[in-house]
Amino acid sequence: MAPYRHVRYWLNDFRSGGRARGREGIFNHYHSRTRNVIERAFGVLKAHFPILKRMSPYSFGMQRNIVIACTTLHNFLRKLSIDDELFLQYDDEDIQLDNDDANQNQILSTNNEFRRADQVFMQQLRDQIANQFL
Template sequence: MAPYRQVSYWLGDFRNGDRANGKEEIFNHSHSKLRNVIERAFGVLKARFPILKRMSLYSLYTQKYIVIACITLHNFLRQISIDDELFSQYDDEELIMENDNANHQLPSTNNSSGTSNAVFMQRFRDHATEQL
């Protein structure tokens, strides 16, 4: 689900004590915070298991099992490790993990299925915005 265009989005936009104003900005701020949590989760996984950075060397079938194994080990370590440096580093909510490769534009859709999906997602986003 894409954030609203031409509305403040990145966490840095709200760091100076500025609060989100208006429905779209509140949605974008929430979206950005959630995205940051996800990026931190992937960040700790990639830091602990560097193989995840080189996945294209393997078939999709093998990649699937590598990811499952890494996440299983991660969850096991999470349960038994009380003072883990990586967990502590990436648990910091102030750590901003904005992905440099992130697609900042809405994807273009050239087929009717893509258009209907885009319309559905816009409506879903608008409904979520109203709920916030």
């Protein structure tokens, strides 16, 4: 689900420009915060398990199994509350990830791949979610 276009989106925009306004701005703020959490989770996974950065020679099924195994180990370590420098680093909500521009381009290119009916459905769902913020 894409954020609203032509409305502030990146977390730094909200930090420097004050609170989000209107349903679209509020939606984009929550979308951006959620995305940041997901990116930090993937960041710590890739930092702990570098194999996740370069899996192209493996079959899709093997890639799936590697991701499941790495995620399981990650969750096991988290559950044991082992103090880990990477966990502490990526738990910081203010961490700056290097791939914001690449991610924005990915959002735009991914949107072009959906069929029109799918796009309409996702826009309506996004509007329903945004309306709940008011």
